[in-house]
Every structure is written in structure tokens, then in C-alpha cells.
Amino acid sequence: MKYRHRWISGDRIDLPVGKVVCVGRNYAAHIQELNNPLPDDPVLFIKPATAMVNLDQSVPLPRNRGEIHHEAEVSLLIKDTLTNASEFEANQAIMAMGLGLDLTLRDLQSKQKAKGLPWEVAKAFDNSCPLSGFVAVEHVKSPESLEFSLKVNGELRQQGTTDHMLTSIPGLLSYISRHFTLLPGDIVLTGTPAGVGPLNPGDELELTMNGTFTTQTRCT
Numbered sequence: 001m002k003y004r005h006r007w008i009s010g011d012r013i014d015l016p017v018g019k020v021v022c023v024g025r026n027y028a029a030h031i032q033e034l035n036n037p038l039p040d041d042p043v044l045f046i047k048p049a050t051a052m053v054n055l056d057q058s059v060p061l062p063r064n065r066g067e068i069h070h071e072a073e074v075s076l077l078i079k080d081t082l083t084n085a086s087e088f089e090a091n092q093a094i095m096a097m098g099l100g101l102d103l104t105l106r107d108l109q110s111k112q113k114a115k116g117l118p119w120e121v122a123k124a125f126d127n128s129c130p131l132s133g134f135v136a137v138e139h140v141k142s143p144e145s146l147e148f149s150l151k152v153n154g155e156l157r158q159q160g161t162t163d164h165m166l167t168s169i170p171g172l173l174s175y176i177s178r179h180f181t182l183l184p185g186d187i188v189l190t191g192t193p194a195g196v197g198p199l200n201p202g203d204e205l206e207l208t209m210n211g212t213f214t215t216q217t218r219c220t
Contacts, residue, residue, distance in 0.1 A: 013095075013134070015079070015185035020047040020129050021176050022073075022102055026165050026191025033194050042167050042175050045119055047102075051129040052187075055099070058220040059130045061201055066107030068199050071192035072150035072158045072207060075100040076169065077134050078186045082177040090173030093182070096134035099148060099207045099215060100189050103128040103199075131187065132207060132215040141210055143169065151206040152199070160193030 024043035025031050031038055053059065061068050079095035102123065109122035140146065145163040149156060162169060172190060176182060199205075203219040 013077070015077070015095075016183075017049050017052065018078075018183055018186035019049065020051060020100075020187045020189060021045075021180060021182065022047060022123070022189040023167075023172055023176075023191045026167060026172070027160060027193045028164070028166060029194035030192055030196065033196070039166075042172055044176060044179065045123055046180070047124045047129045050126050051124055053127045053130050055101070055130045055132045055205075055207065055215045055217050058218050059101070059103075059199075059205070060127050060220050061103075061199060062105070062125060062127075065105050067105070069104045069106045069196045070150060070152070070157065070199050070205075071102040071104060071196050072148065072160075073100050073102055073189040073192050074098075074146060074148055074162060074169075074209070075131055075134075076173070076188040076190065078173075078182045078188065079184050081184065082173060082182040085174050085177040087168075087170035087174045090177060091170040093173065094137045094143075094169075096136050097140045097143060097146070097209075098132040098134040099209055099213075100129060100131045100187070101150075101205075101207075102189055102192060103130070104196075106198075129189070130217065132213075135209075135213055146210060148207070148209045150195075151208075152197075153204050154206075157197060158193050158195035162190070164193065165191060 080093040105122040
């Protein structure tokens with residue numbers, strides 16, 4: 001398989017490659033910029049393993065499918081099985097944290113939303129989930145107020161902190177586990193802040209977490 005979990009050091013993590021559970025509408029400013037209603041509960045959707053691609057390699061963009069938007073997010077690597085978990089149990093099940101992009105075919109998503117249809121064709125296509133390496137959670141400073149950002153061609157596009165989430169990381173994992181069992185090797189994307197926008201072939205991307213962990217890549 002093209003994607004393998006890894007530490008920031010490059011050491012392999014002995015976990016299977018699983019599914020990606022994504023959380024939509026978890027930052028108020030992003031909800032406002034897309035004119036979406038404020039949800040009562042977290043909005044969930046799933047990307048398959050075929051959506052994953054390493055961020056430290058080039059990011060292939062689909063052609064002739066309308067605008068492709070970036071959505072930068074904090075990613076969580078799960079180490080334990082979670083079903084109907086408490087927030088404490090959920091928090092203990094996080095093995096490592098990193099960064100990811102929820103690539104979105106925005107024109108297609110808008111058409112699906114207008115018809116009241118699911119988003120998967122606009123969210124779960126091949127290579128729609130570029131992921132960085134991971135940092136062991138014990139080495140992540142203040143996960144509850146973790147800062148992250150995305151630059152495109154040197155321009156700051158997105159910047160957020162996890163304490164601005166509508167639902168916290170432990171709360172998200174607990175909620176997800178009531179609907180989908182999370183397995184070792186699964187990944188959770190925790191939502192995106194404001195500033196989403198289009199990507200084009202040749203764009204240079206830089207994602208940073210807590211000002212120290214940086215991943216750079218290029219769109220093709």
C-alpha cells in the first residue's frame with residue numbers, strides 16, 4: 001500500500017492502515033465562511049484507506065473535476081479499539097498526532113449538498129487525504145491548545161488552535177466511538193479552521209504544528 005504510518009523520525013509504526021474518520025463543521029469561523037448552519041452534533045464522514053497519501057511526497061490533484069479546496073486539520077492516530085468510549089478512555093487511545101489535508105471537490109460537494117445527497121464523491125476520492133508523519137502524543141505540547149497552520153506558495157492560508165474546536169478532541173473521539181468502532185491504525189481528522197481555498201498543480205504547501213513540526217510538499 002502506498003501509505004504507511006510513521007514517526008517524525010522516520011521509524012515505522014507497527015499498525016495496520018485503517019480508515020479515516022473526518023469531522024466537518026468543528027470550527028465556527030469555517031462554518032461561517034461556507035454559510036453552513038451550526039450543527040447540534042459533530043458532522044462525521046469516512047475516507048477509505050485509498051484516500052491516504054504521504055504529505056512528504058507530491059500531492060496528486062484530480063483533473064477536470066472543478067475546484068479542489070484544501071482543508072488543513074490536526075490528525076490523530078488511534079492505538080486502541082474504541083467503542084462507546086468515555087472521554088477519558090478516548091484520550092488514552094491516542095497514540096500520536098500529526099497534520100493532514102481533507103481535499104474537497106468543492107463544486108461537486110455544493111451540488112451534492114443542494115440535492116441533499118451524501119458528500120463522499122467529493123471527499124473520499126483517491127489521494128484526497130494527504131497525511132504527515134506523526135509525533136508521539138507524549139511529545140506534543142498542550143494538545144488541548146495545539147496551534148497549526150497552512151501556507152500555500154508562502155502565503156498563510158489557514159491558522160487555528162484546537163481550543164477553538166466546537167467539540168474537543170476527547171469529546172470527538174467519544175462521540176465517534178458511539179457510531180463507528182475505532183480500531184488501531186485508524187486516523188481521525190478533527191476539523192478545519194477558516195481560510196479554505198483552491199489548490200492548483202505546482203502549488204507549494206507548508207504545514208506547521210506548534211511552530212516546530214513542519215511538513216512541505218508540492219501539488220502535481
